[in-house]
Amino acid sequence: MPLLSVEDLHTYYGEAHILQGVSLRLDEGEVVTLIGRNGAGKTTTLRSIMGIARPSRGRVTLRGDDLTRRPPHEISRRGIAWVPEERRILPNLTVLDNLRLGLRGAGHPDGATAFDEVFDYFPRLRERAQQRGRFLSGGEQQMLAIARGLVARPSVMLVDEPTEGLAPLVVRDLTEILARINARGTALLLVEQTLEVALALSHRLYVMDQGRIQFEGTPEQLRKDPTIQQRFLEV
Ligand SMILES: Nc1ncnc2c1ncn2[C@@H]1O[C@H](COP(=O)(O)OP(=O)(O)OP(=O)(O)O)[C@@H](O)[C@H]1O
Ligand SMILES: [Mg+2]
Structure with missing residues (x-):
């Protein structure tokens, strides 16, 4: 059983259909990164897992327990922590x-x-x-x-763009610390725009575009796939 499982999530902001069937999983011990262009729906995915955005369809489970549409405070009490992109x-x-x-x-x-x-x-x-x-x-x-x-x-930490706007040395420190946090038992679902950081930290990655998962694979597989990189990551 995956630690965290997201199945076919659909989330709207008003009339706008933002998440169009997002499925992903995070296993015990993993670092998984969601990567993709601005506006792809990465933050909305984390907010939907946390119960802050309300998915209209789909399921979020933690060790098999259904958390979908539960209030955020209950989701954090069950063991999911959220570190938002604005570092509030x-x-x-x-x-x-x-x-x-x-x-x-x-x-x-x-x-x-x-x-x-x-x-x-x-x-x-x-x-x-x-x-x-x-x-x-x-x-x-x-x-x-x-x-x-x-x-x-928490058993799962959702961390949205931890390295954004930070100096290279700080990014390096932070990358190391995130790896240590994971090594001591916290599974991480990261959103990270810096491809090198994402590749260095992750066991698996999902590339997201226009509210859908477009690629899933290991860092090795993503490195070897220039088409995916060009289409969805603007490198
Ligand atoms: N509160 C909101 N109300 C309406 N639309 C929103 C809201 N928040 C985000 N959106 C729209 O939803 C889409 C997905 O946004 P989201 O923030 O999930 O993208 P992202 O992948 O995290 O992008 P970024 O890399 O810029 O952080 C975008 O088109 C965005 O304009
Ligand atoms: Mg975002």
């Missing part, structure tokens, strides 16, 4: 208070241990624990957004 950290709260928000509704009491774990990944955040969010760099804000998702100890 709270600028007036400290790093620690931002992390405490990640514990809300997670149904596990031991904040101190969870914080220690995330500070292990992000030592920089430990140093800055008392700083307000707005004084963090872009890279640190992204790290905080990921850390806030992690404190709930």
Whole structure:
């Protein structure tokens, strides 16, 4: 049984038929990346899994349990964390208070241990624990957004464009940290526009265009497929 399964999802924004039958799966231990042009429907897919966008058709299951159209707070309580593309950290709260928000509704009491774990990944955040969010760099804000998702100890993390707008060195750090998070047992469904990052991190990739999955395969298979790259990834 897949850890997370998405079957034939259709999602509309008003009259616009955005997701036109998206199916994908994420297995225990995997990093899977959704890649594709602007407007392809990547974020809408994550929002539909999270219950923030409401699919009109299709199914989302976690270890076989149907989560379709359940409210977002329930979906996060069941073990899916969402790190949105806009890195919505709270600028007036400290790093620690931002992390405490990640514990809300997670149904596990031991904040101190969870914080220690995330500070292990992000030592920089430990140093800055008392700083307000707005004084963090872009890279640190992204790290905080990921850390806030992690404190709930999700089995699946959905991470939308974690490297967007960050300097190459920060991208490299973040790529390494995401790989470590995965190696310690969290399955990741990423949206990533940088092909090299996606290829380096993923066990499998899905290429999306116009609300449909156009390709599924391993990094090896995608590397060897210039047609898919040219048609859907503008390389
Ligand atoms: N709230 C909304 N209301 C109406 N249309 C929307 C809304 N959000 C997104 N769309 C449209 O839905 C389509 C898919 O958008 P989505 O954000 O899922 O794409 P994306 O693949 O994440 O793109 P990007 O790479 O730019 O983040 C686009 O045509 C977009 O204009
Ligand atoms: Mg997006």
